[in-house]
Amino acid sequence: MDASPLNPPPLVEEELVLRRSARCLNRPTRPSYAEQEPPKKPGGRGRSKRKRDEEKPELAPAQQGAKSPDRKDSKDEAGEKKPTPMIAALPVSCAGVAAEDDATGTGKSAKLRVKETLRAFNSHYLHFVQEEQKRAQAALQEINAKSGLKRQTKGGEKKRPSKRPDLKAITKMQEMNAVLYPEKTIGHLPGIDVGDHFYSRAEMVVLGIHSHWLNGIDFMGLKYQGKEYSNLTFPLATCIVMSGVYEDDLDKADEIIYTGQGGNDLLGNHRQIGSQQLKRGNLALKVVDDWVQKGVQGHVVFKFKLKRLEGQPSLTTSEVRFTRAEAPTTISELPGLVCDDISGGQENIPIPATNLVDDPPVPPSGFKYLKSLQIPKDIKIPSSIIGCDCEGGCASNKKCLCAQRNGSDLPYVSYKNIGRLVEPKAVVFECGANCSCNHDCVNRTSQQGLQYRLEVFKTASKGWGVRTWDTILPGAPICEYTGVLRRTEDLDGSQNNYCFDIDCLQTMKGLDGREKRAGSEMHLPNLHPENDSDAQPAPEYCIDAHSIGNFARFINHSCQPNLFVQCVLSSHNDVKLAKVMLFAADTILPLQELSYDYGYRLDSVVGPDGKIVKLACHCGAPDCRKRLY
Structure with a gap:
């Protein structure tokens, strides 16, 4: 030009x-x-x-809405060293979708409240990253002063932080009652749509899509059995996370062959080191089909076939299109x-x-x-x-x-x-x-x-x-x-x-x-x-x-x-x-x-x-x- x-x-x-x-x-x-x-x-x-969205979010109380099934069973590093790739939300049950605008009197749409919650979390996260980097630098200077070593303590082990910044930020949001949807819910969550992407599991936790930063299957246990859910059988999964860490997973966008939880080594090398058991989250999935087989490594794994609901917007969740967003x-x-x-x-x-x-x-x-x-x-x-x-x-x-x-x-x-x-x-x-x-x-x-x-x-x-x-x-x-x-x-x-x-x-x-x-x-x-x-x-x-x-x-x-x-x-x-x-x-x-x-x-x-x-x-x-x- x-x-x-x-x-x-x-x-x-x-x-x-x-x-x-x-x-x-x-x-x-x-x-x-x-x-x-x-x-x-x-x-x-x-x-x-x-x-000041990052510091003073106006958050709505919990709403009866949606739970998005996404899943991940790995030791994801959402901290500075090893970020989690984007994750797509896949709502599982949408009977009676809640209104997108809440009735809290804030005048804010559900989408805006989602944005404000994520900004508040990222503000806390970056402050904790700054705090951790200062702590690590102080520890390094102390080591250098005592022994002249630049990186290692006696015995060759690096000093590790007591807790990751993303986990500290989650705790901070929970202490402030700032999690957007703190109660486990079956169905749609206002402001969170099919195909929405999240950079880390921690973001899903503070929104209330998935309640745990590590477990792949989020579910409601037997304590939820009662009048409100008299027509349902528990345990019942509310959300799963699929991140590719299970070597037996198969993602075909509109259909997923999902490996149950357990038996993974959690070291990020995508290997199964033990057999899975039919308990907890593996009992909670309601699927099109399920079966038991030996996985790639020869261990017993539970397989679940999940299909998208009719009429949902199209998705591109295969690994290549997913991570690149078709750029x-x-x-x-x-x-x-x-x-x-x-x-x-x-x-x-x-x-x-x-x-x-x-x-x-x-x-x-x-x-x-x-x-x-x-x-x-x-x-x-x-x-x-x-x-x-x-x-x-x-x-x-x-x-x-x-x-x-x-x-x-x-x-x-x-x-x-x-x-x-x-x-x-x-x-x-x-x-x-x-x-x-x-x-x-x-x-x-x-x-x-x-x-x-x-x-x-x-x-x-x-x-x-x-x-x-x-x-x-x-x-x-x-x-x-x-x-x-x-x-x-x-x-x-x-x-x-x-x-x-x-x-x-x-x-x-x-x-x-x-x-x-x-x-x-x-x-x-x-x-x-x-x-x-x-x-x-x-x-x-x-x-x-x-x-x-x-x-x-x-x-x-x-x-x-x-x-x-x-x-x-x-x-x-x-x-x-x-x-x-x-x-x-x-x-x-x-x-x-x-x-x-x-x-x-x-x-x-x-x-x-x-x-x-x-x-x-x-x-x-x-x-x-x-x-x-």
């Missing part, structure tokens, strides 16, 4: 334009968090009050390919563009791709601050100056060499040019460039969008929003759908209805003392990606987004000129579209004629506000 500026494309119909902000008389501000509640009253500048392996096989790489080789990974909507199909046009922010000569960036003196990475230095700027702890934990942000913060301080740590230090996470395979694609009603080919975990960095740095006052007032306000200061001060993030009070006094008390509500600077920018300009709005906005500083302390980053708020599976909340308040945009401008929202989220502004 030619990197030179192109002629602007023709104007799109107003109701289809879903971009950053309409530069009219009463300009709205940019989003700074992943979720936003509708305002209590219309009008005025700014955004409505935000919820393409090469750019050349993409249907509707119109550009091999819109970045022209600037990014770490090529970003193809596809168009199956237009006839003839055309690539994105009207802009020049630029990976980094373009800074005009008339805008002076503050001089670099003193950096840390860490050797190697900063994670092992208790006195790291950059960690102290973040409130004593580094804001990231490392996962497969990719940093994950533990929680959204008022501002994240990264290591910069004057720091002595390595370039791959975890506290340089936003500086590592694109880490995931992405695709720009033409949507039916929202213009261009962006989707992922890879699984992206919560807290993982997606990209910086780039373009031309401009003073807000220099904009000419004409509509520009690609401007992004740098509103870190507004978020820290809680202006325009925003909730303050973690660290706001700690950072506020020392970052901008010269104008702290007299700061104007309007952001002083913005990023204009109308004619120059990266793929972030194509990421669409959603009322239930899977990304959030985070301001980041590395070389200086001026929050008015912070870097604008997008991070994953949820687990984003292959082929899912990326989105964030543009943060408009209803009736906040006024046209040149003084009339309120209204724009319909086409995000399709269950809790869509129906209007972008």
